[in-house]
Structures are given as C-alpha cells and as structure tokens.
Amino acid sequence: MNALTEHPQTSRLTAAAPSPLLDVDGVSLEYRTRERIVQATHQVSFAVDPADRFILLGPSGCGKSTLLKAVAGFLSPQEGEIRLAGQRIDGPGADRIVVFQEFDQLLPWKTVKQNVMFPLLASRSVGKAEAEERARLYLDKVGLSDFVDAYPHTLSGGMKARVAIARALAMQPKILLMDEPFAALDALTRRKMQEELLELWEDVKFTLLFVTHSIEEALIVGNRILLLSSHPGRVRAEINSAQFDMHSSGSVTFQSTAQRIHRLLFNEQAPDVVADHDFHAVRLSY
Ligand SMILES: Nc1ncnc2c1ncn2[C@@H]1O[C@H](COP(=O)(O)OP(=O)(O)OP(=O)(O)O)[C@@H](O)[C@H]1O
Numbered sequence: 350m351n352a353l354t355e356h357p358q359t360s361r362l363t364a365a366a367p368s369p370l371l372d373v374d375g376v377s378l379e380y381r382t383r384e385r386i387v388q389a390t391h392q393v394s395f396a397v398d399p400a401d402r403f404i405l406l407g408p409s410g411c412g413k414s415t416l417l418k419a420v421a422g423f424l425s426p427q428e429g430e431i432r433l434a435g436q437r438i439d440g441p442g443a444d445r446i447v448v449f450q451e452f453d454q455l456l457p458w459k460t461v462k463q464n465v466m467f468p469l470l471a472s473r474s475v476g477k478a479e480a481e482e483r484a485r486l487y488l489d490k491v492g493l494s495d496f497v498d499a500y501p502h503t504l505s506g507g508m509k510a511r512v513a514i515a516r517a518l519a520m521q522p523k524i525l526l527m528d529e530p531f532a533a534l535d536a537l538t539r540r541k542m543q544e545e546l547l548e549l550w551e552d553v554k555f556t557l558l559f560v561t562h563s564i565e566e567a568l569i570v571g572n573r574i575l576l577l578s579s580h581p582g583r584v585r586a587e588i589n590s591a592q593f594d595m596h597s598s599g600s601v602t603f604q605s606t607a608q609r610i611h612r613l614l615f616n617e618q619a620p621d622v623v624a625d626h627d628f629h630a631v632r633l634s635y
C-alpha cells in the first residue's frame with residue numbers, strides 16, 4: 350500500500366474504467382442566490398460501471414444531493430461534464446429515475462398499481478397493457494403483489510418505499526438515483542429495506558447511484574463508495590466495499606473500515622488515504 354501525498358481531486362477509478370455507464374468528469378456545481386454564490390462541489394470526477402451500487406458518502410452539505418440532481422439533469426455544471434452511455438446530460442430524462450426519501454411523492458388518489466403505471470404512461474414509454482404488466486412484475490419483485498389495488502395512505506412507510514422503488518424500476522432506467530431513500534424510516538425498517546434492495550439488485554442487477562451520510566448504510570448497500578470532503582465537496586477517496594453485506598456489520602473488518610472512513614470524513618488532516626494496487630491496479634481501497 351502506498352500513501353497518497355495529496356488529497357485526490359478525482360477518483361483514481363476514473364482512469365481504470367474504459368467505458369463507464371456514467372462518467373462525471375471534473376464537475377463543479379454551484380447555486381446562485383440573490384445574495385451570493387454557493388459552491389456545492391469542486392471538480393468532482395467518478396465513473397459508474399453497469400450494475401455498480403455506487404455510493405456518494407460525505408458530511409452534511411458536501412454536495413451529495415447536488416451531484417445527484419446534476420446527474421438527474423436538474424442542474425448544469427459550471428465546470429466539467431456528465432455523460433451517460435457517452436451522451437452528455439443536458440436535462441432530465443426517462444433513462445434516469447430518482448427515488449427520494451419522501452414517499453408521499455406517491456399520488457394519493459391512485460392505487461399502488463396505478464402509481465407504478467403512471468410515469469410509464471405519462472412518458473409514453475409503453476402502452477397500457479405493457480405498463481400494467483410491468484407494474485405487476487415489479488410490484489411482485491418488491492413483495493407487494495397483494496397490494497396492487499391499495500391506496501398509498503393505507504401503506505406503511507416501508508411499503509411506500511417499496512412502491513417508489515417498483516415505480517422507478519418499472520421505467521427500466523439506465524441508472525437508478527436514490528437520495529437518502531431510507532432516512533425517514535425507523536432503524537428496523539431501514540435495515541429491512543437495505544436487505545430488500547440488495548435482494549432486488551441480485552434479481553434485476555440495476556445500476557444504482559445512492560446518496561447517504563450513514564457510513565454503515567454505505568458499506569452495506571454499496572460495492573463502491575466515493576468519499577467527499579466537506580463543503581465544497583471534493584473527492585477524498587474511493588473505497589471498494591463489495592465484500593460487505595447485511596451480515597458483515599458486526600465483523601471486525603467492517604467496524605475497522607467504518608472507523609477509518611469516519612476518520613477520513615471528519616479529520617481532514619488525516620494522511621491515510623491509500624491506494625490498494627492489488628485491487629484492479631488502481632482502485633482506492635482499504
Ligand atoms: N437551493 C439551494 N440554494 C442555495 N444553496 C443550496 C441549495 N441547495 C443546497 N445548497 C447548498 O449547497 C451545498 C450542498 O448541498 P447538498 O444538499 O447537495 O449537500 P448534501 O451533501 O446532500 O447534504 P445533506 O447530507 O445534509 O443532505 C450546501 O452548502 C447547501 O447549503
């Protein structure tokens with residue numbers, strides 16, 4: 350292992366991936382209010398490969414949600430470029446679907462099935478029969494086949510989360526974008542949802558970009574984690590976390606990795622960003 354002398358501005362993984370699905374290339378993002386300009390990220394680069402569960406992890410205000418919004422096409426970079434399958438992103442598109450933590454984004458006057466069908470029909474992606482078929486398929490995958498005709502107000506928080514995930518996956522996006530999707534749930538339900546998300550990924554193998562500020566959630570859900578420094582967000586390190594899952598959270602390796610991430614995130618002076626050349630030669634890892 351070699352110590353890196355400088356905090357990396359970009360993830361080294363970027364250089365390793367010849368044709369990533371998502372390529373975030375030197376992206377600086379800012380908000381312009383009447384009084385001032387807020388710089389949210391500074392020259393952030395990373396690359397997401399197909400079927401990655403890629404996590405953006407960092408302290409509050411480091412620009413994780415802003416990056417996700419830019420990938421969704423709601424914000425344009427002041428500097429740099431974001432490409433999906435080689436095409437520059439210049440606005441929202443059905444190839445990127447966002448799941449937020451507010452599950453009340455479900456339409457209360459529509460049933461569960463109608464909620465899942467709605468974006469498919471509104472975007473004219475498919476006809477009614479295909480939309481219904483997809484709704485049933487993905488509701489079945491999230492364990493809600495008995496609730497297709499239920500209304501959102503009759504569902505628990507976890508069930509609403511499942512509907513939101515089914516609705517997003519039914520669109521068959523190139524990448525699923527999740528912004529702290531389980532943050533509003535109680536601890537037990539949150540854990541169950543993490544487990545179900547991983548099971549769903551085993552089944553569908555979708556590509557996921559997932560924002561969290563929970564180190565434990567990042568290690569459980571992700572196979573790769575990008576650590577961002579505090580405001581404005583810059584790339585601090587990238588970690589290979591593929592070896593961890595629901596069952597590893599009590600292990601010594603899991604706990605020591607979590608502690609090390611904590612030090613990296615909250616002690617900006619920590620000199621322990623490392624490159625693990627055993628892992629595909631260039632990936633930053635522990
Ligand atoms: N609409 C906005 N107008 C002005 N500044 C904003 C706006 N939204 C976010 N910011 C600022 O941009 C920076 C990044 O915010 P962002 O929400 O992306 O951070 P985050 O890492 O997702 O934080 P958290 O974990 O707390 O959600 C912060 O300084 C925030 O105050």
